[in-house]
Amino acid sequence: AERPPLTARLTADGGREWSAAGATGTGLLSTVARDAVDLFTGAYAHRIRTCGGxxxxxLFVDTSRPGRRRWCSMERCGNRHKVRAHRARATSAGTRKASADTPTASAGARTAARGD
Incomplete structure (x- = not known):
């Protein structure tokens, strides 16, 4: 883990390209291990979170200003959670509306007693 077998270089279009010339599987894993140690002991260690999906x-690093991010990805886990919650509310509202539209036995008895 002392020497990284991966080297990064900028491409002509401004992107990043990784080179692993002469790298072995062990060397590549040592890079991952070194980066993990840096992450878990670095400045953002207190911001490492487990996804709530x-x-x-x-795991993800919460870089939001208030530090309240809940999901690894809003597009994936956050969206799924919000769709599930929306469907539950819609189903619940539909059930309440249907029960409000259905006359109860006592209401039917009052109507019959009045002779309507």
Whole structure:
């Protein structure tokens, strides 16, 4: 883990390209291990979170200003959570509306007693 087998270089279009010339599997894993040690002991260690998505076990670094990010990805886990919550509210509202539209036995008895 002392010497990184991966080197980064800028491409002509401004992107980044990694080179692993002469690298071995062990060397590549040592790079991952070194970066993990840097992350878990570095400035953002207190911002490492576990995703709040159902069944998602990913970790992420919360770089949001208030530090309240909940999901590894809003596009994936956050969207799934919000869709699920919306459907639950819509189903619940539909059930309440249907029960409000259905006359109860006592209301029917009052109508019959009045002779309507």
């Amino acid at each position: 159902d069944g998602c076990r990913l």
